[in-house]
Amino acid sequence: MAVPKKKTSNTKRDQRKAHWKRKAALEAQKALSLGKSILTGRSNSFVYPQEEEESENEE
Template sequence: MAVPKKKMSKSRRDARQSNWKKKVLKKVLVAMSIGKAFLENKTSNNFIFD
C-alpha cells in the first residue's frame, strides 16, 4: 500500500485546498448561471457545455 514518505506542510495543504475550492466555485457559478437562464426561459444556443 502506498504511504506518503513525508508529512505535507499545512501551507501546502491549504494552498491545494484553496486551489481546488476556486475551481469548484467557478464550475458552480457556471452551472447556476445556465440553470437560472433555463428557468427564466432564456434558452439560446450561446451556451458552451464542457
C-alpha cells in the same frame, strides 16, 4: 528499503484545498447561471429536448 516520505507543509496542503474549493465554487456558479438562463429562456449554449404540444385536432 522503504523510506518514509517527507511531510507536506501546511501551506502547501492549504493551497491545494483552496484551489479545489475555488474550482468547485466556479462550477457551482456556472451551473446556477445556466439554470437561471434556461428558466428565463435566454439560453443559447444549452440544448435540451422540449416537450411537443399535441393538439387534439390531429386525430
